[in-house]
Amino acid sequence: MEEVIIIPAIFIGLPWLILHYVTKWKTAATITGDDEALLEEMYNLAKRLDERMDTVERLVQHDHADFKPARLVQNSEEDNAQLKELEKLVAEKKGAAS
Structure with missing residues (x-):
């Protein structure tokens, strides 16, 4: 049994x-196509926000000499290295998709 x-x-x-x-x-x-589109949109938003933050810090520093930016250095190569690497990957992905 x-x-x-x-x-x-x-x-x-x-x-x-x-x-x-x-x-x-x-x-x-x-990862789905929708996920890739969402990631690219979030990347572009983060990039724009980073640029805006640089602008705001620069304006505040211009108005107030004793202001110290929260970030290490504005638009430094060290801070932007990962961003450039990500931009390169996105460009390669777009080139492969075309």
């Missing part, structure tokens, strides 16, 4: 379980 339950569990249940999770892992690892 136990063989009647064990044999279908091994030959039907176990492969189904494995294939089910393999399918889940494959679909979870991909």
Whole structure:
């Protein structure tokens, strides 16, 4: 009687379980086009906000000589290195999509 339950569990249940999770892992690892568009929009927004923050800090510093900007240095290469790397990746992605 136990063989009647064990044999279908091994030959039907176990492969189904494995294939089910393999399918889940494959679909979870991909990013959709909507996600890419949202990420690009967020990137552009962050870039604009960074530029605005530089402008505001520059204006406040001009009006108040004792003002110290919160960031290390405005528009420094050190601060913008990751931003330039991200811009390069976005440009490569757009070039590959075209």
